[in-house]
Amino acid sequence: MSVLVVAEQLQGRVRDVTYELVSAARELGGPVAVAAIGADPASLDVAHEGVDEVVHVRVEQEEFENDVYQAALESLVAARSPDVVLLGFTVNSMGYAGAVAAKLDLGFASDVFAVARDGDSLVATRSFYGAKVHGEVEFPPGRPVLLLLRPTVWAPATAGGSPTVTDHAIAPVVSRARHKEFHEAAKGDVDISTADFLLSIGRGIGERENIAMFEELAEKLGATLAVSRPIVDAGWMTNARQVGQSGKTVKPKVYLAFGISGAVQHLAGMKTSETIIAVNTDPEAAIFDVAHYGAVADLFDVAEELAKLV
Amino acid sequence: MDPDYLDTALNEWDACATEEAIQIRERLGEGEVVVVTVGDEDSEAALRRCLAMGADRAIRVDGTPVDPVSTARALAGVVAAESPDLVLAGVQSSDSVQGSTGVALAELVDLPRVAVVTKVDWSGSGPATVDRELEGGLVDVVEVDTPALLTIQTGINQPRYANLRAIKQAEQVEIAVVPAETGEPGYRVWRMFTPPRGEGAELLNGSTAQVAQRIVEIVRERLA
Numbered sequence: 001m002s003v004l005v006v007a008e009q010l011q012g013r014v015r016d017v018t019y020e021l022v023s024a025a026r027e028l029g030g031p032v033a034v035a036a037i038g039a040d041p042a043s044l045d046v047a048h049e050g051v052d053e054v055v056h057v058r059v060e061q062e063e064f065e066n067d068v069y070q071a072a073l074e075s076l077v078a079a080r081s082p083d084v085v086l087l088g089f090t091v092n093s094m095g096y097a098g099a100v101a102a103k104l105d106l107g108f109a110s111d112v113f114a115v116a117r118d119g120d121s122l123v124a125t126r127s128f129y130g131a132k133v134h135g136e137v138e139f140p141p142g143r144p145v146l147l148l149l150r151p152t153v154w155a156p157a158t159a160g161g162s163p164t165v166t167d168h169a170i171a172p173v174v175s176r177a178r179h180k181e182f183h184e185a186a187k188g189d190v191d192i193s194t195a196d197f198l199l200s201i202g203r204g205i206g207e208r209e210n211i212a213m214f215e216e217l218a219e220k221l222g223a224t225l226a227v228s229r230p231i232v233d234a235g236w237m238t239n240a241r242q243v244g245q246s247g248k249t250v251k252p253k254v255y256l257a258f259g260i261s262g263a264v265q266h267l268a269g270m271k272t273s274e275t276i277i278a279v280n281t282d283p284e285a286a287i288f289d290v291a292h293y294g295a296v297a298d299l300f301d302v303a304e305e306l307a308k309l310v
Numbered sequence: 311m312d313p314d315y316l317d318t319a320l321n322e323w324d325a326c327a328t329e330e331a332i333q334i335r336e337r338l339g340e341g342e343v344v345v346v347t348v349g350d351e352d353s354e355a356a357l358r359r360c361l362a363m364g365a366d367r368a369i370r371v372d373g374t375p376v377d378p379v380s381t382a383r384a385l386a387g388v389v390a391a392e393s394p395d396l397v398l399a400g401v402q403s404s405d406s407v408q409g410s411t412g413v414a415l416a417e418l419v420d421l422p423r424v425a426v427v428t429k430v431d432w433s434g435s436g437p438a439t440v441d442r443e444l445e446g447g448l449v450d451v452v453e454v455d456t457p458a459l460l461t462i463q464t465g466i467n468q469p470r471y472a473n474l475r476a477i478k479q480a481e482q483v484e485i486a487v488v489p490a491e492t493g494e495p496g497y498r499v500w501r502m503f504t505p506p507r508g509e510g511a512e513l514l515n516g517s518t519a520q521v522a523q524r525i526v527e528i529v530r531e532r533l534a
Contacts, residue, residue: 064450066413090445091425092444094410094426095413095425096413097413098379098417099413099414099417101414106496110409129317130315130317131407132315133503134505135502135503137499140497148409176422176455177453177455179451180453182450184448185428185448196533233464234468245446247446247447254528275528275532277514278511286507288507291510293524293525294512294513294514295513296513305518305523309522309526
């Protein structure tokens with residue numbers, strides 16, 4: 001099953017999800033081609049273990065712009081007719097994958113976390129109904145399938161392949177959405193990614209006024225306070241303390257979560273913590289899937305008892 | 311399927327997209343906010359919430375497409391006919407999390423687009439300057455030609471609560487209904503199952519005091 005992976009790069013650096021896609025592509029058999037799209041594609045480090053071919057697509061734009069990637073991918077699909085195209089389920093991919101699928105009428109699914117071959121056809125697994133169920137989906141026969149794979153599920157392919165290199169030329173792209181500059185979402189007074197012990201709070205704390213008791217508890221425990229996305233969205237804390245894909249990826253010795261249900265993007269940012277303890281009133285909360293210790297309990301009661309002990 | 315799994319309420323992303331549209335209209339001092347969804351009659355409650363927040367008109371495309379490209383196809387006719395200056399969509403739905411309907415729609419109606427937007431700066435004509443939220447706390451500032459489609463990320467605003475009078479008024483508004491044309495779906499679900507939950511976690515039982523005691527023990531042991 002021929003697989004085309006589109007490498008993702010930011011400021012000249014290939015992002016880890018690209019190597020995870022290579023591992024997924026190997027599971028489908030291959031051959032595996034990786035498209036390196038950029039102003040200087042040869043500078044992009046994509047020749048990892050399991051890659052059979054690297055395809056250089058030179059474009060004018062230095063950074064990601066969705067019209068550019070769309071034109072490049074459409075041209076690659078037309079020229080190479082891969083059975084499967086793999087992209088990361090990332091912000092960049094969300095900018096053009098759906099457009100390519102609609103235009104070329106491809107089989108398509110996103111946030112896929114397992115792929116398998118069933119004879120000549122492909123089966124992808126993803127969540128439905130707010131992750132309450134998993135579903136296996138299959139695709140219309142006779143056309144390529146474009147999948148956006150969930151980051152941090154597959155182990156990244158290691159460095160050191162020796163693929164062939166080919167060039168694929170495309171016409172210059174007039175971009176209707178142009179990159180101007182990058183900046184940090186928030187400059188923080190704290191670096192949660194280096195802390196050994198994080199006490200992390202989420203939507204379950206309910207009210208802004210309740211943050212204070214967890215700030216005090218964190219101080220008593222010697223922990224650094226972190227938060228999940230809803231707390232930042234509500235404007236109660238800055239992005240600097242946010243754990244997850246759009247915030248920081250953390251790997252503390254202890255991650256103590258209060259009232260965090262465990263959205264996929266949150267789990268991706270903390271699931272490799274050495275010890276995860278989760279307190280949540282909902283026994284179905286996805287955080288318990290990655291937790292080493294779980295307590296189905298009222299988080300305020302547990303927090304009060306903890307405060308008495310330290 | 312457990313009926314509890316089905317949720318037709320307005321999701322957070324769509325609430326933020328609606329709020330942003332209303333704020334843009336308020337800033338410009340003119341314009342019209344039209345909300346559109348695809349679904350059966352149950353989905354009209356979400357449209358009425360948007361009307362109560364301050365949207366001017368609502369359209370329901372009558373159909374129940376399953377995948378994002380089919381959903382986009384169902385919406386394309388209405389969007390093309392309305393020919394708006396800006397189309398705002400939520401980044402994703404809370405139930406399916408495909409993150410792709412808006413961008414597929416942009417392609418079908420030939421609009422420039424930006425996905426995962428956390429700030430919109432637009433004077434009402436000419437290009438808009440928007441923030442695109444990347445992973446890891448990085449923001450990409452993008453200049454996009456208009457008309458354009460933007461998919462809106464949560465946190466861009468705090469969606470307003472409608473007052474009781476507005477909710478009552480919204481109940482009286484007639485929602486236009488048009489048929490859906492969806493084409494062939496991009497995938498077919500052939501098996502669904504309930505995933506195992508929390509299999510790896512050791513449950514801490516007992517009173518909250520005992521739970522707290524165990525947590526302190528675990529923390530001390532792991533930090534030692």
